[in-house]
Amino acid sequence: MQYGMIINLDRCVGCHACAVACRAEWEVPVEFARNWVRRLGPANTPHGLAATYYPGLCNHCTHPACVDVCPADTEMVTFKDAKTGKTKTMEVAATWKDPFNGTVQIDKKRCLGCGACADACPYGARYVNPDLADDDSDGKADKCTYCMPRVEAGLQPACVQTCLAEARIFGDLDDPGSEVSKYVKKGAVGLTSKNVQIGPNSRYFGNKKDMALLMTQAPQEMPEASSRRSMLAGLLKPARKQAKSLALAGIAGTLLVKSLQEQEKE
Amino acid sequence: MAINLTRRNFLKTASIAAAGIPLSKVVARAETGIAKAPLIPPGSFKDTKTVTGGICEMCFWRCQLVGKVRGDRLVKLEGNPKSIDNGQNLCARGNSGIKLVYDPDRLKYPMKNIGKRGAPKWQKISWDEALNICADKLQATIDKYGPKGIAVWYHGASAHYPNAYFDYLGVPNKYEPAFYQCRGQTAMAMMQTLGFVPNEDVDMPNSKAMLLVGCHIGENIHLSHVKNFLKGLENGSKVVVVDPRFSAAAAKAHIWVQIKPGTDTAFLLGLMNYMFDKEIYNKTFAKKYCLGLKRLKKHVAEWTVEKTAAECDIPAKQIVEVAELLAKNAPNVSIHPGRHAAWYGNDFQRVRANACLTAILGAMDCPGGIVRIKRMSSGHVHWPEVDHEEDPEEMALAEVVEKYPFRPPGTPPELMRDTMISGKPYPIKSLVVWGTNSIKTMPRQERTEKALANMDFILVTDVTPTDITMWADILLPEASYLERYGHVEKGTQWNQGDKPQQFLSARMPLIDPMFERKDPVWIINELAKRMGHGKDIPVRNQEEYVNHLLKETGLTIAKLRKLDGIYIQPGESPYLKKGEEPKFDTDSGKIELYSEAMEDEDFPPLPTYTKTAEPPKGFARMIYGRSPVHTFNRTANNAWLAREIPENPLWINDESAKKMGLKDGDRVFLENQDGKKSVSSTVVKTTPGIRKDCVFIAHGFGTFNPAMTVGFHKGIDDNSLNTKINREGETGISGMRINFVRVIKDGKVIDIPA
Incomplete structure (x- = not known):
């Protein structure tokens, strides 16, 4: 199963209700957004004058750039398939891709608030909320969850429910009979480019000119931080484990912080 | 760590x-x-109770709401699942009602201005003291000048009960911007021609073609109206949008007519002439139901395709294309009546032309046309009738000066303002402002300020400290639409093509008001008691007020509560049945293409085009419109909405911008033809989607009151640049799109090339 969202630009009128309903539902501070609308055009496209909107949210990517960069301690976590009850146990850091529903989620308790994931996302879909800082962190990373708690309660995602244009459709992309899959067959695409191909599962459908304008919003490069961070995170994880086992966390931590800072300065 | x-x-x-x-x-x-905040917010659906009976008033479309309430805190607003109008949907503004309720800038206590009008210093006072002052001051005005010494400016449902009281007092002059800066002509010219006011009841879902002249659905978000528009598109209706700007609606249109501003009437006359000429209009309907068909034909004959194309600065073939499209699909075409019509000061004639076009296509009472939607009715609350020394109707200023015979309800605001300044034909010395920000609604702000300065007493009641509140002597804090009983909303299923149903809902509070905020029934009753009218109070409280409105329906608040806030019953299709004849409530009983009533009043009896002034060299016409997440200036301080769209970008033609050295994101001020400069600035948006002879900014920005900490000086107040008006003879409504601007960047004035 892979949850996904379709946004039909033929219907979207750019009313911003999605962005605000999300903010209300999840108490997102005004400094940040899990769900946004950018107004595009009127501008010339190869297919004529166009004006449309970029209603954006987390893409819950098939190959998320934000997951592997998480430097938090890993834990064995057991995931459960809501439908079949099947379980799977995996070792994950503070953010992961759910093996059953395909959404990308965060464990806020374990999040360090370092922002590596936010830096790694080419879509800017994540933010670190400093209001949620606790003894162990500077804040917590946050983003769209595809409203999993609502979906599990039998509700639509908040942005889908409020959409007066019925421009947003939520469902299982792996189910060929689902409404979202039908849109994919009709040509709904994610915001990808030559260098950014991480399998976005929030997809857009629309006429040629609107889609041409929308595609100007596709990220052209993977964030630099993402490659550097993932390398560092790769170094960090085994080191932390080792450090833990040797009861030398303090020293190892200091060393790691130092190396990170040096990297940042470069 | x-x-x-x-x-x-x-x-x-x-x-x-x-x-x-x-x-x-x-x-x-x-x-x-x-x-x-908790680490993981629980979501609005966890540990909340759902309170029904909400009716939105972030705008005036009035969607039906439920509130998710945790403890005594309103956490989220959603469309009432029972609604057959908006359903579970809400727009951005509806969703943001939360931020109005909990806006820390909101008015909390009655206050007395111990500073100057316009530069207030506020002293918190008790309700008792505030109401005593109001009663004394208003009574003093009545004693000295009669009830005509009081003027009322109002907007919204919360002003209904206060208005009933001011009627009882015999106050003759009241003004609502909903008519005088917005829909006045749309209502009155339609009434004069068709004998009914269609509002925006046009059956877009079931149309085969739509014509939108200047209405930008999509930027103007009225929820079920947008749903109707989108349903029409989905059903394959061909959309024509006539607008100098590539609006949200134009972006979805099949034909965009990039018309020269101010020439819309010529365009409509040209369409009619082509249809007459080619004999493709709806002959059967027009001959049977219209008065003055021959005279109209003759009257529009000068508007050949070539002449229309030249006047409107559009390709001739577009006129042909649009005329053919509409005629081919008649009568199932939506000729949208429009909403805001106070454009150039010749707008009554334009709406008449629109009505005539609708008529010669027979586009009414049928799928796709203007429809007379059958809604339930509800009652009114009146104070007892009293004999006044002077008949308030006769004392209304427009009657006294014998002008504006086709005006909408109320007194033209500029006429009232002139009187407040001059004292002629009689003095007006007290002003009551209820729920409207007249600084942002009435053009010529310096005249408004002069009028305000001339008052003996000004009472303002509002929810937030809008600009006009700075001029109050006494400022009263009102409960918001989510904290009070009030308005009764009546309607039908949103798509007239669906199974006919009618609904009725009455506004109920979702939460209690905080601080010392009060509902209007309480405020007015307490004022009335202090003015010696306690014995005549018609309803004791807001619940009684609503139950009184509901009386004829057999419903009560209690019953509605049990029905989750909405009563639904079978309805009636608005389409004529086979063999049923349409009725027109005009003098002649027919659709009056030719209006004798207008002729009698010395106005053109057939829809007539008059040219509007051209921009002076170096200037472009300032056209204004809606921002999709704001309602005029009412939402400027809403933190969530300001987050979405904080200011009103200046749309300027990209080629002009290039010549001027402007690029996207440049910060600019505007200066108008009279040298008036905008107080605040905005950002430039360069686009090929606007003509070179005009620029566009959304209305409602550039709040002047520093007490509005979110909206203060964000964007440009378009209305501050409306120093010139064109007062229309038919209605007394002022056209405002006759103001022209150029750009100021880094202190340097930059002309806009033609």
């Missing part, structure tokens, strides 16, 4: 930088005792 010191520093800076806005948030927390 933090491993990224850089980010920590960044966050620190960021939170300091952001402190300007969240400061208000901090205050809100201190005042409302809200604890720190």
Whole structure:
């Protein structure tokens, strides 16, 4: 199963209700957004004058750039398939891709608030909320969850429910009979480019000119931080484990912080 | 434990930088005792109760709501699942009602201005003291000048009961911007021609073609109206949008007619002439139901395709294309009546032309046409009738000066303002403002300020400290639409093509008001008692008020509550049945293409085009419109909406911008033809989607009152640049799109090339 969202630009009128309903539902501070609308055009496209909107949210990517960069301690976590009850146990850091529903989620308790994931996302879909800082962190990373708690309660995602244009459709992309899959067959695409191909599962459908304008919003490069961070995170994880086992966390931590800072300065 | 010191520093800076806005948030927390956010917000559906009976008033479309309430805190608003109008949907503004309720800038207590009008210093006073002052001052005006010495400016449902009281007092002059700066001509010219007011009841879902002249659905978000428009598109209706600007609606249109501003009437006359000429109009309907068909034909004959094309600066073939499309699909075409019509001061004639076009296509009472939607009715609350020394109707200014025979309800505001300044034909010395920000609605702000300065007493009641509140002597804090009983909303299923149903809903509070905010029934009754009218009070409280409105329906608040806030019953299709004849409530009983009533009043009896002034060299016409997440200036201080669209970008033609050295994001001020400069600035948006002879900004920005900490000086107040008006003889409504602007960047004035 892979949850996904379709946004039909033929219907979207750019009313911003999605962005605000999300903010209300999840108490997102005004400094940040899990769900946004950018107004595009009127501008010339190869297919004529166009004006449309970029209603954006987390893409819950098939190959998320934000997951592997998480430097938090890993834990064995057991995931459960809501439908079949099947379980799977995996070792994950503070953010992961759910093996059953395909959404990308965060464990806020374990999040360090370092922002590596936010830096790694080419879509800017994540933010670190400093209001949620606790003894162990500077804040917590946050983003769209595809409203999993609502979906599990039998509700639509908040942005889908409020959409007066019925421009947003939520469902299982792996189910060929689902409404979202039908849109994919009709040509709904994610915001990808030559260098950014991480399998976005929030997809857009629309006429040629609107889609041409929308595609100007596709990220052209993977964030630099993402490659550097993932390398560092790769170094960090085994080191932390080792450090833990040797009861030398303090020293190892200091060393790691130092190396990170040096990297940042470069 | 933090491993990224850089980010920590960044966050620190960021939170300091952001402190300007969240400061208000901090205050809100201190005042409302809200604890720190939990790590994982529970979501609006967890541990909340659903309170029904809400009716939105973030705009005036009035969608039906439910509130998710946790403890005594409203956490989220959603469309009432029972609604057959908006359903579970809400627009951005509807969703943001939460931020109006908990806006820390909101008025909390009655206040007395101990500073100057326009530069107030507020002293918190008790309701008792505030109402005593109001009663004394209003009575003093009545004693000295009669009830005609009082003027009322109002907007919205909360003003209905106060208005009933001012009627009882015999106050003859009241003004609502909904008519005089917006829909006045749309209502009155349609009435004069068709004998009914269609509002915007046009059956777009079931149309085969739509014509939108200047209405930008999509930027103007009225929920079920947008749903109708989109359903029409989905059903394959061909959309024509006539607009100098590539609006949200134009972006979805099949034909965009990029018309020269001010020439819309010529366009409509040209369409009619082509249809007459080619004999493709709806002959059967027109001959049977219209008065003055021959005279109209003769009258529009001068508007050949070539002449129309030249006047409107559009390709001739577009006129042919549009005329053919509409005629081919008649009568199932939506000739949208429009909404805001106070454009150029010749707008009554334009709406008449629109009505005539609708008529010669027979596009009414049928699928796709203008429809007479059958809604339930509800009652009114009146105070007892009293004999006044002077008949208020005769004392209404427009009657006294014998002008504006086709005016909408109320007194033209500029006429009232002139009187407040001159004292002629009689003095007006007290002003009551209820729920309207007249600084942002009435053009020629310097005249408004002069009128305000001339008053003996000004009472303002509102929810937030809007610009006009700065001129109040006494300022009263009102409960918002989510904290009071009030308006009764009646309607049908949103798509007239679906199974006919009717609904009725009455506004009920979703939460209790905080601080000392009060509902209008309480305020007016307490005022009335102090003015010696206690014995005549018609309803004791707001619940009784609503039950009185509901009386004829057999419903009560209690019954509606049991029905989750909405009563639904079978309805009636608005389409004529086979063999059923349409009725027109005009003098002649027919659709009056030719209006004798207008002729009698010395106005053109057939829809007539008059040219509007051209921009002076170096200037472009300022056209204004809606921002999709704002309702005029009412929402400017809403933190969530300001987050979505904080200001009103200046749309300027990209080629002109290039010549002027302007690029996207440049910060600019505007200066108009009279040398009036905007107080605040906005950003430039260069686009091929606007003509070179005009620029566009959304209305409602550039709040003047520093007490509105979110909206203060954000964007440009278009109305501050409306120093010139064209007062229409038929209605007394002022056209405002006759103001022209150029750009100021870095202190340098830049002409806009033609």
